[in-house]
Amino acid sequence: AALHQVGIPVAFNFAPDVDLKALDRHIGYFMQGGMGLPDPAFYTRTDADTVALMGRYRTYVKQILALTGTPAAKLDAESQAVIALETELARNAQSLAGINNPFNNYAPISTKELTGRYRNLQLDAFLKVQGVNDDLVSLSDPALFKQLDGMVTRIKPDQWKAYLRWRVGDAMAPYLSKAYRDAEFEFRGRVIRGETIAPARWEQTLDAINVAAGPMLGREYASKYLSPDDRRQAALIVDKLREVQIEAVKRSTWMSADAKTEAQAKLAAMKIEIGTPLRDLDYTVQPMGRGSFGGNMLIASTWRHREEMKRIGKGNADRRWDVLPQQPALAYDIAQNRLIVTAAVLQGPVFNAKADTADKFGSFGALVAHELTRAIDAKGALVDAKGELRSWWTPADKTAWTLFGNRVAAQYSGYEFPGVKGAKVNGELTREENLADLAGLELAWEAYNAVEPNAKPAARQGFFRAWATLWPQQLSPNEAAQRVTSDILAPGRWRTNGPLSNLPAFGATFSCKPGQPMQRVDGDQIKVWR
Template sequence: MPTPRPLVLALGLGLVALVSTADADAQRKKSKAPAVSQQCTDFYSQANAGWLKANPLPADAGAVSALGQLSDLALQQQRQLLDAAMKSPQGEVQSRLGDFWASGLDEAAVEADGSRPIAPLLSRIDAIKKAKDVPASIAALHQVGIPVVFNFAPDVDLKALDRHIGYFMQGGMGLPDPAFYTRNDADTQAVLGRYRDYVKQILALTGTPKERLDADAKAVIDIETAIARKSKSLADLSNPFGNYAPVSVADATKRYRNLQLGQFLEAQGVKDDLVSLANPQLFAELDAMVGRVKPEQWKAYLRWRVGDAMAPYLSRSFRDASFGFRGQVLAGHAAPAPRWQQVLDAINTAAGPMVGHEYANRYLTSEERRRAAVIADEVREALLAAVERNTWLSEAAKAEARDKVKAITLEVGTPRRNLDYTVQPMGRGSFGGNMLIASTWRHREEMKRIGKGNADRRWDVLPQQPALVYDIAQNRLIVTAAVLQPPVFDVDNTAVAYGGYGALVGTQLSRAIDAKGAQVNAKGELGNWWTPADTNAWTTLGDRVAAQYSAHAYPGVKGGKVNGALVRDVALSDQAGLELAGDAYAKAQPGAKPADQQAFFGAWSRLWGQQVSENVAAERLAAEIHAPGELRSNVPLSNLPAFGAAYSCKAGQPMQRTEAEQVRIWR
């Protein structure tokens, strides 16, 4: 079924279709007004015609997109990399990864291994005799990357963005929302009933006797419910400032003596003297629970947490139980992913940076890395020039913006600072065992991010994941190796490199000095450096962009209209990115021919090719902050005089707004 288009665009396409008939051709000779070309009516459909024809929506898929295909390509490339590492590894890291991959693909060996990989952890838990033994077991499980009772992870110190501190946060629950444990409606109770059955399945698989299953499952649910009752809602957790409450390690250790937080940090290799602990009520409850909950109940809970965390990596009985609840009940998946993808996801979870290191070496050439860095720097220079000529920023804000843009670090391909790839040898005998080896290594490297000067130690995305993002805390642009390929980047096609990749760079660099970027100054200090007039000017621009999108019907949703307020932030950055990339391209290629100009705009539009089912379109209309693909293509282009010039579009035509209607961010 073809995707419905906004009325104004549908009318234009109808006119183009009519002129192909003999009768219409005769009428056109008598008409005073010439037909509007497709490029000036709906550029998206023209630029993506080949892709749309070649990629109909499969019956079993909710959506397909050009960028989704790039992600699929990256997965296949990783699969090829690991296949090669398994057969003929080049170097120690590939040798480890090849063994890891082979152990996961050998399903017979995984089945024979059963629950043996977690046996040492279960024995450690079974050794608990008294309340004072519980905290050491908690710390030991965190060390191998299995967080229990609470979560602990590095994140930026909001008072000193050049460092990370450890955050003690709520966790330890097997359900994704604390409300699951406290609501009494029928749907929630039904999920909780299915969850209780799943807990019993996992406990049985970890060796709990049948006669103890009901009591141990109740102990698990009781412990998690006690945690949930003192936990914050998901909405409260979305505010980073609400989760930031720095305290000294000495104070935290003294306040929660039963939890032995000082010893916990020592076990994780953390030597910092400051942590964040934003929910003292929860940790007071956890501290009391160490003494109040019986050791046998703690053992049931910890056995369950180990079994649940490791279930996807163990024998089929564990995997089937995990998928039956987490895959089907919670996620709504009809069937598990193919085995190779399950193994790849597992390896990326436990050893993703190792894969990323080898992925970049295999799939990113030095010339691609160099060219991508050059273009990013040229877009940065275009942003600096745009700030200089800007008329809506105050002089003080322009000075701060200049300093901040100049200070942006460009990291292309892989993180600037490599990790320590010293990993315990991984044989081919035990996939679950290898998961624990790699997860322990990954946790160790995560803990190294804590402390002054270590905040930029790695990225929060992996090089093998297509991503291009501005890191506001570190004032850096992150460009992964996987994103530097078509349709985003083509080292042999300059127009495409600027129109696709360069525009995406512009969308992200502009975020350094937009309303959110203005919350952090050039020195990395929190504090708004915009004046009220700057904020008002930005709000006005946002309102105008939102209105442009709100004027369109939502493709695929009968009677639906785009929610401009929902998509405005991304829409603003899209507009800004295209403007900046256009400036950079014009400066780098002053003699570009019309065909090259057209290729530049075509590259932008082809980023957003997509086919979406009616159900998915309706879901996106309600919650998606990204506009539909054809509007991400067409709306920002319609604000650019250079686009109209490239295709001889007249002011007032669908793809060329009048000067008064055009939104300008940085031009």
């Protein structure tokens, strides 16, 4: 509980998120966590690449344990004890694909019932230490927490001590002495993130400031780099795309009349936040000091954790973003029915303020339309225009969307996964994002033609080139292997070419004939809003 308080979660994760039955409030979510590797599958797979990765991981664990005080004679035993404990957590964990779906994580339970179920974990005492007094939490994986409850007494204290010390050392490594930083980079930087050169000192410092006081820095960033004209241009494009999306809903041949009415109302009610959030944390009260760098990072982490815990049980769900203004992001917030456009996303290649109209609509416009579609797709249809959790699609609407998804999944499942020999794109895992890419391009093209109906061929080509410039991608072998089974986004090559092959406008613009690689025949083309 004390480590959670300082922002170092061990054994499991606990964090506030929106109550899916009351979207104007937060509840605390108990979820899997406490593992040092990003994917639970790494602990149980037996292929050669994973075995090699685990060997590198064991070396890293030993380095951190040595730095935190384990004698040389005990390093092998303690590192093995740490990995054995994490492996036990991993065996009972969900796959990344499962846990990334928020609806899979929502399982409300009273705190009183929680205490009775898991006596060894003492979760009631844990909540009090975090400052949480709400009578409702979410715990979606009772089998995992039952296993954890047994581990509390079954695993010897010395093994827990080694694990806890390792988790602290690993979490703090980027902010400690050179030996810690070098060890962290050699494993997490080179092996996990695929980096070849350690970040420069200024980058490390900037990353630390983002972690410690990211929203405060975001305000400074936006005031310096986001001009009023850029914000105005972005807002005009968003408004045009929303107008085109509403018209597309009205003429849709697959949406029912009731669904059309609700979709239009939801799109009209959508809040648009560009640049910075409307409300955020007050960083003037953060208690920074003149102590050590690592100590200040702990102070910041502790303060931020306490602020996060204050969200639980209160109706402040729209208070802030889950992304920083200085981080490039364009996202739809389903709980609040709002489109978030960060200050940092309004730069090239997404938004070139001085570029022509085709460029802006082919990049920024297509991404905006991608998110607008998410507001009224299968997942978006679970929340209505009033912010209430209810399914407003008819069975026929659901069937139509499923058929779209099946066709998209089949198309993408035929593509090779770059960087992984013999692997194909997981069409089922990526289907919703691929559908949104296709729908977004359809809408952005329509909006562009409405703004510039007499554009010359060269300008029209610029629309599609702008889309292509968004997705150059090169992955390390480890990263590619991980994404095959966990990434809900298709590889960059197919985010570019997959949706374009369905658009007759692309074929007409570049003189591609039906049946060629970049132009599917009419009967094979998937049309969402056309």
